[in-house]
Amino acid sequence: MRPDSEEDRSLGTLMSLATALRVQAARTVLFQAAVAQSIGLNATDFNCLSLLDLEGPMTPGRLAERAGLSRGGAITTVVDRLQKAGFVRRRPDAGDRRRVIVETVPEAFAERVDTAFADFRAALGKLLSELTTEQRELLLDVTNRSNEIFHTETVRLQSRT
Template structure:
């Protein structure tokens, strides 16, 4: 155990760790910019596209849950997002079978595939080519790292939202 105030020794690969941290920041920024470009290319704003992505990834949910997941206010803001997505044909509302007073919002798979999947086709092809050049062990390591870092992003997002 180190005495209070004494720093841990720097790892031998500190330069690599710092470069990786910087590279992850670049990836995060470029991901946000890419998502914005995708949204714009299909006629949506970034917030609406984020909500559409959440519905696609996590499945149907109530407007309140979608607002919570997207970091939006329950009420006017999420209602406006859902209205715009519904008008564009990307989502639909249906009664909640467990509580008829609530609605569930879900994607319209055909519209999603026609617009969103088409835009991602080139990206998926390039990423597939990159991944094909890795060994199965490297792919597994990358998958594990990505899954674990996604959990860190999620936890940190929740922590920051609670402080706001």
């Protein structure tokens, strides 16, 4: 019996990493759904709220595009529910008064969403504090680059439909 070669160990590590990333993606989706439910939203509404928080105010059409929803009825219903729940507001577009801009209500977001994430952030902060600066920089680089891959692949898959 020969000992594992470096190539075998490397392939095994890559396969384990691919599996771990799939598990992380699935658990992220489930966690986001649990957070959404805890603040009285469904997963789609929470996803749209998160996009507005991360990317800033935008038109409903742009929000629909970013969330992979149809323009018109679907996004209008989402924005209506978010507005009724106090998470967003509509305002006229200063550049084109015929258009509306949807933006988060920062106080509602901080009070309800940030509170729902508090324990998660504390646990993640503890985990990251155990890493060296170099490990955190590598993790940040890999995360940013994988986010770009996710975005590129999402756009590619959405363009097929």
